[in-house]
Amino acid sequence: MGLLEAIIISVIAASTPLLLAAAGELVVERSGVLNLGTEGMMIMGAACGFAGAYLTGSTFVGALFGIAAGAALSLVFAALTLGLAVNQVAAGLALTILGIGLSGLIGAGFVGERITPAPRLYIPLLTDLPIVGKILFGQDGFVYFSIALVATIWWFLYRTRAGLVLRAVGDSHTSAHALGYPVLKIRLLAVLFGGGCAGLGGAFLPLAYTPFFIPGMTAGRGWIALALVVFSSWMPGRLVAGAYLFGAVTILQLHAQAFGLGIPSQLMSALPYLATVIVLVLISRARGSAGSVAPASLGIVFVPDR
């Protein structure tokens, strides 16, 4: 296995959890809800996903545990922001803090344990092809699923009536309500979907990336996923590009450190975050002339009058 091949494979692995979590958040934000609790839902997904896989010995069951944990935590968020009309930013931040704490508690008994990492696809001949074989046909299920997920989300948003209604709710909840659409119900479903995706993104870490659980192992990936949604200007296609760009910067700085360039390693580790900030600034500057593309009702609490 050549160096290039190894780098690409590790880039994909670094990008996949970001893509999973960001894809869910994109749907949530398209419905007009800003859930800043992605980091909390991811780490809960990691802890519960590892617990599930360790107890049953199945990566698949672990992934389901991760999805359920993320969705369950997002239900708390939905109850607060949709049911009680609490400020979404505050509720999202609280959710992250809750998730980090709770996952530490749940995962405490599993620290130091190991599991078998998720199996990788192997198709005779195809996977054995030089260079592209391992990259295209030798990944684990999470990777293929994440790409399929984004494609499905694109199809859903732009090609189905339900997707149109979701975008409409995010654009103007008052208009949607006046036309008789159940705004809160649609948002609840979106939030649960986003929670499940974040949970799965988190579960990817102990199930496929490293075969063990450590508290706080999401290490800010939830926040990067949130930034990616803005970076993508709420468009699924750009989300893939953004996630892989970020994954690439993360991996390349590791390799650069290994080469010993004489740059402090802390600075190198900060590079991905720095890159995100720079890209976000560039994007919002470039967009200045075209107007904002954020869903117009994003983050605004809706209380129907009846």
Added chain:
Amino acid sequence: MSNPVPVSNPPARAPLLQAIGITKLYGSFLANDSIDLDLFTGEIHALLGENGAGKSTLVKTMYGLIQPSAGELRWMGEKLELSGPSDARGRGIAMVFQHFSLFDNLTVAENVALGLDGVESFAAMSARLAQVSRDYGLPLDPNREVWRLSVGERQRIEIVRALMQNPKLLILDEPTAVLTPQEADQLFTVLFRLKSEGRALLYISHKLDEVKRLCDTATILRGGKKISTCDPRQETAASLARLMVGAEIGEVKATTARATTIPRLLINDLSLEPDDPHGVLLKGVSVEVKGGEILGIAGVAGNGQDELFAVLSGERFAEHEDNVIIDGHAAGHLTVTDRRRLGAAFVPEERLGHGTAPRMKLSENALLTGHAASHMVNHGFVDRPKTLETVDKTTKTFDVRKAKRDPEAASLSGGNLQKFIVGREILREPGVLIVSQPTWGVDAGAAAVIRQALLDLSGRGSAVLVISQDLDELAEIADRIAVMFHGHLSEPIAAADATREKLGLLMGGASAAASGGEKEAMHAVGA
């Protein structure tokens, strides 16, 4: 034009929709108090009343958005219980909302699809949309996003969307509030056609002349109760207004001889790039307002009025210092506060969020515009008694009705909050007052109070600039009227010479020479 699908009629003179004793309670507040109403096919029925009289609550009940606390609806003689708007649409009830229920970032076709219940494919729906909009002379480009469209075009979407349901009953909530006179005429042609097709129409409007011209029956609400049902053609605008308000509305009059003296507000060749992508470029705007004069600026919303207000109030700076001159001082580069110190006062269009901070008390809101020039601040400390005094004085002078002495701004009704905002500025006796849409969405009683106050202020020698879309209002109070179109301000014309036709054509961008052709085109579309 092809014939529309005929609407099946119930037996003659049996009401299509009957409201019997409709009552809606919000807590202890009676929004609707056992209202009866009969709507017939082939009839345009007006629903009149002041703000807060219960009109919106009643029509929302008929559209299934609100469940009544008591009473029932009957549809073609049978009891009707609506589970929601899509249920109402399914039975043939359509509604055009006052505040459009549109989605700015979606296309026209997507907006229309959302108002239908999705039984046909998107392609079939788009084809039908093109057909209906052509049939009724309401042209629309299905692939444009709504934010690119003018207000008139946006309303066209609402109407076409309603027509595509082939409704038996069409409810229109103040559809002409935002239209030019010509656009309104075009709408009336469509409404008459719908009536002749045997549909029932329920029409809410504040404009009584319109109601007299258009409607066969009128029901008047006041304080949630039905006051009377009458034939508006037999009534005068004044008698209808009396029924709505429950008291005589005084005609506004200039109080003193209006001495026109030196110019107090001068706008000199003001050009300005918009600061947001959807804004309008101001092109060489020049005008002067003398002391003792009211200058009206007419125009359809979105032609640069917002930009003009921002640069006059100091929210944006002009290019050159002397583009704006207040009482002889070059003010183009002064802040809002400094302009207030020069004796200017500003009333923006948007009451909540621009004119006031909605969640702050009235006294705090009084301080927000009054701190520079009204001695409400003592060495950096707020003089609370003084701010409360301002609230009390405004309340008394302008008859602001509110539940408490010092409530949150958002808790006041539109008309009362507007009286407070205008009153707050007028009590400071500004030398120059710039006010945008002073009576937007305000009922007749409150509007009369505000207009009278503006006239009185100018009678005391102040220069008043009124930006308004309401031509009747400008005709009532302005001495001269100029029209804003695409960022350009026309020469002001004396109010006495400003006919509706003349202003309407200027508002549509026609120069005097082109007006003949414009009219013909309009007839062709409406025919």
